[in-house]
Amino acid sequence: MRIIKLKKDNLSPFLEIISVEADLWAPVQKGDKHVFKVVDDFSKVELNTTRTILPPRKIFLPPTFSMFNISEKGYKEDLSHIKKRILFGIHPCDIHGLLILDNLFKQAYLDPYYLEARKNTLILGLSCWPDEYCFAKSTNTHIIEEGFDLFFTDLKDFFLVWIGSSQGDDLIRLKPELFDENLTDKDIQTYINWHTERDKAYKWSINFTVLPDLIELKYMDPLWEKLGNSCLACGSCTNVCPTCNCYNIMDKQFLGGKDGKMIRHWDACTLEEYSEVAGGENFRKKRSDRLKLWYTHKLQAYISKYGKPSCVGCGRCIATCPVDINVRTVGKALLGEEEDAFWVRLNMEVTK
Amino acid sequence: MEKKIKDKLKIGIYELTGCAGDALLILDCEKELVDIFKAADIQSFLMAKSDNIDGELDVAFVEGSVSTEREKKELLDIRKRAKTVVAIGICACFGGIQAAFLDKKDWEKNFKKVYGDNKMTHTKPLQSKPIDAYIKVDYYLPGCPIDKEQFLSTFNRILRGNPPELYRFPVCVECKWNENDCLLNKDILCLGPVTRAGCGSICINHNLPCVGCWGPVENANLTSEFQLLREKGFDSDFIKKKMANFSGTGIADFLGELKGEKR
Amino acid sequence: MNGENKHLTHDNPFLPEPARIVRTYYLTEDVKFFQVRIVDMEKAHSFNYRPGQFAMISVVGAGEAPFSISSTPSRPGLLEFCIRKAGAVTNALFRMKENDLIGFRGPYGNGVPVEKMKDKDIIIVVGGLGAAPLRSVLLYSLDNRDQFRRISLLHGAKKPAEMIFREEFFALKQREDLECHLVVDEDDTGTWTENIGVVTTLFSLLKEIDPVNTYALVCGPPIMYKFVIKELVKLNIPKDQILMTLERRMKCGVGKCGHCAIDYIYTCLDGPVFTYWDVIHMRELI
Numbered sequence: 046m047r048i049i050k051l052k053k054d055n056l057s058p059f060l061e062i063i064s065v066e067a068d069l070w071a072p073v074q075k076g077d078k079h080v081f082k083v084v085d086d087f088s089k090v091e092l093n094t095t096r097t098i099l100p101p102r103k104i105f106l107p108p109t110f111s112m113f114n115i116s117e118k119g120y121k122e123d124l125s126h127i128k129k130r131i132l133f134g135i136h137p138c139d140i141h142g143l144l145i146l147d148n149l150f151k152q153a154y155l156d157p158y159y160l161e162a163r164k165n166t167l168i169l170g171l172s173c174w175p176d177e178y179c180f181a182k183s184t185n186t187h188i189i190e191e192g193f194d195l196f197f198t199d200l201k202d203f204f205l206v207w208i209g210s211s212q213g214d215d216l217i218r219l220k221p222e223l224f225d226e227n228l229t230d231k232d233i234q235t236y237i238n239w240h241t242e243r244d245k246a247y248k249w250s251i252n253f254t255v256l257p258d259l260i261e262l263k264y265m266d267p268l269w270e271k272l273g274n275s276c277l278a279c280g281s282c283t284n285v286c287p288t289c290n291c292y293n294i295m296d297k298q299f300l301g302g303k304d305g306k307m308i309r310h311w312d313a314c315t316l317e318e319y320s321e322v323a324g325g326e327n328f329r330k331k332r333s334d335r336l337k338l339w340y341t342h343k344l345q346a347y348i349s350k351y352g353k354p355s356c357v358g359c360g361r362c363i364a365t366c367p368v369d370i371n372v373r374t375v376g377k378a379l380l381g382e383e384e385d386a387f388w389v390r391l392n393m394e395v396t397k
Numbered sequence: 398m399e400k401k402i403k404d405k406l407k408i409g410i411y412e413l414t415g416c417a418g419d420a421l422l423i424l425d426c427e428k429e430l431v432d433i434f435k436a437a438d439i440q441s442f443l444m445a446k447s448d449n450i451d452g453e454l455d456v457a458f459v460e461g462s463v464s465t466e467r468e469k470k471e472l473l474d475i476r477k478r479a480k481t482v483v484a485i486g487i488c489a490c491f492g493g494i495q496a497a498f499l500d501k502k503d504w505e506k507n508f509k510k511v512y513g514d515n516k517m518t519h520t521k522p523l524q525s526k527p528i529d530a531y532i533k534v535d536y537y538l539p540g541c542p543i544d545k546e547q548f549l550s551t552f553n554r555i556l557r558g559n560p561p562e563l564y565r566f567p568v569c570v571e572c573k574w575n576e577n578d579c580l581l582n583k584d585i586l587c588l589g590p591v592t593r594a595g596c597g598s599i600c601i602n603h604n605l606p607c608v609g610c611w612g613p614v615e616n617a618n619l620t621s622e623f624q625l626l627r628e629k630g631f632d633s634d635f636i637k638k639k640m641a642n643f644s645g646t647g648i649a650d651f652l653g654e655l656k657g658e659k660r
Numbered sequence: 661m662n663g664e665n666k667h668l669t670h671d672n673p674f675l676p677e678p679a680r681i682v683r684t685y686y687l688t689e690d691v692k693f694f695q696v697r698i699v700d701m702e703k704a705h706s707f708n709y710r711p712g713q714f715a716m717i718s719v720v721g722a723g724e725a726p727f728s729i730s731s732t733p734s735r736p737g738l739l740e741f742c743i744r745k746a747g748a749v750t751n752a753l754f755r756m757k758e759n760d761l762i763g764f765r766g767p768y769g770n771g772v773p774v775e776k777m778k779d780k781d782i783i784i785v786v787g788g789l790g791a792a793p794l795r796s797v798l799l800y801s802l803d804n805r806d807q808f809r810r811i812s813l814l815h816g817a818k819k820p821a822e823m824i825f826r827e828e829f830f831a832l833k834q835r836e837d838l839e840c841h842l843v844v845d846e847d848d849t850g851t852w853t854e855n856i857g858v859v860t861t862l863f864s865l866l867k868e869i870d871p872v873n874t875y876a877l878v879c880g881p882p883i884m885y886k887f888v889i890k891e892l893v894k895l896n897i898p899k900d901q902i903l904m905t906l907e908r909r910m911k912c913g914v915g916k917c918g919h920c921a922i923d924y925i926y927t928c929l930d931g932p933v934f935t936y937w938d939v940i941h942m943r944e945l946i
Contacts, residue, residue, distance in 0.1 A: 078578045098576045108574035112674060115720055122672050153929050154673040154914035275621045277590035279569035291918030294911050295562050298553045298721045300432040317616055318565045322909045323747030346924035367581040391624055558755060559722045560748050
């Protein structure tokens, strides 16, 4: 893979040039957090972010969108939310998240909404520095070798830019003079130092290889009841997870004629209604059963199918769950480690 | 094509004790109002028209809680006349703010404080209760006020003979869709996790915490929410008041459970 | 399964295909029979499926839901469903009349492995609405009678009036190439001439079986499985020859919406027909 150099000051002009024909999505500040947003003021693009509140999947499958326009003539595919886009500033873990979603949306039947949006979006990755929640090194998703058109490693004064696809190369060609093809030994040493330091910067880690067995062995452990007692069933962990894909459908009708829309919206297996069938039977009435499903799926089931967890170590569940139920606390609890978490302190009587 | 009047569903929109905000919201559907009146035979809608008829109904939308003997009578009559009854707004669904004093003694004490020994001649006052305290309710459309989109969708589905399709999850879901930062994580008393969605997390979008005005979501984990807020340093009575503020009877069981415990 | 799975409609697997209700009538008080034809004649004729597969049926404005196909691919052209009134979609379907249009897409799921069952004995155990998917296998095996050895039907219902396909199954009793045992939990009519009790009592009526060469198919209310499987295991039928079809919430039918997931299994792709061996290894299945 070809690697070239871009001076820091040249980034803004580059983004400006490439965003002429596509919406440029990049991380910007929202409150004291960050979100992906369409930007036209390139000085607002945040380079030193950790995670955005929602993962970038929202750009491919928005929380709610119309699948079909319904009229008297029947259903008509609605791809109107899909535009040409460039996604800049996506971190390695989130690119891995997209690769995991790719597996799912290509499995057996192709999902045209997701795949069409993927096809129309260029991925411009950006390196990052871990904070206290990140654990991408444990999931081996802190580095990325595929799934991007360009990848920018931020080395303070300049970027090293990996060219991952011919579309990525086309972007460079829009203004090649912004880039420098010649890397010096010093540049390379700077990269090596950055890499070593960055890998050392992960503040915690977890051994994922043992978790599938532990989930099996501790399937009936009272731990799950404790988690269920404190879980607010608010769906936040699923909504912020870069690999969650579940959705629900609603038929929206307009007054007057027969016109309507079929709306697809994000759903979460941690929500009460998720496993309820017509007639009211609910296969996972208990919060603990629904949590078990989520963690089994992320840390066991996906591994047995694809050889890696469906977790990319982004730390969003850790940053988001108000009652400390997240991959770190649950993982550590499965490993038998003491955790200072709300659900431990709640320490309620375990109901059977 | 406009249906003939005899083929249209007969609909009544009624207001009991409340701020009439839900009826006002229906009236505020300016763009759709003509369609609403075209699609259905609106027999009674006090806020919108003067020629109201009290006859047989296909659907009755009832706003407000029952707080007088007269309202109770009116409600029983509506139920008799209507095939389907839909409670609209938090007051009709859970009693609303006027049902915040769930305890009969509390209510009597407060009633006395406000009205003193004045005689009520017009009708007998009752402790404010949601309409399902007196009649069977087919569908609930909560909100304070109800959401326009949800009302139109519900109205439309009922018109076509389909049950309403409402969000059955907490505000947090919509809040995340709107990519808000969690206020609970900033130690702010937010009732999002225990409150039913549908509002589009409008308060949190404006950096204000959820006050629970849509009432409790099904099987809300009130215990955990309560304990979490306690741990964040909020006073027990304060949390209870906040929870009871809008949800009225919706959280009566939980408050009852708490009573036995000293926290 | 890799890449493009063939489905009825074009490259959007979620797009419903218009279909017409040809016939509809009540089977019991709350179960209705629907005969449906895909409007596009070419598609209607080339439409093929396996017994035990399901389809997604939609009614504009009400929504979409999964239903087992009750007809057999050996009688192409028309598709049959028996549907219980339970939610928004079924309520809307019940209001529809002959000639009305519905949305249809499918077939989905694995279906019953009929080719593995060739030259084997088949025991079909049905409880209540469980007849919906298993009628497909039953009719298929009767239409291809020479491909299978003994065929037995054990059918249970709560009351005579709740037995779906009542006339059809009673008529089967006349056939000599099929062992057909019917039972009701209680007879409130006083006219029931068949057995009374739960479906498991019928096992004693089965002539001696050849377990290694027997496939058993079970479908019924969740409570039924445990007891029926116990009987089948007692008969020494191998665990991977005991098949059951399961119900889950589904919103897509094509492995995307997640609702039917159990561990790494999607009921819509890897089911709805599972073997008892699968069930043992997935705690949540039944």
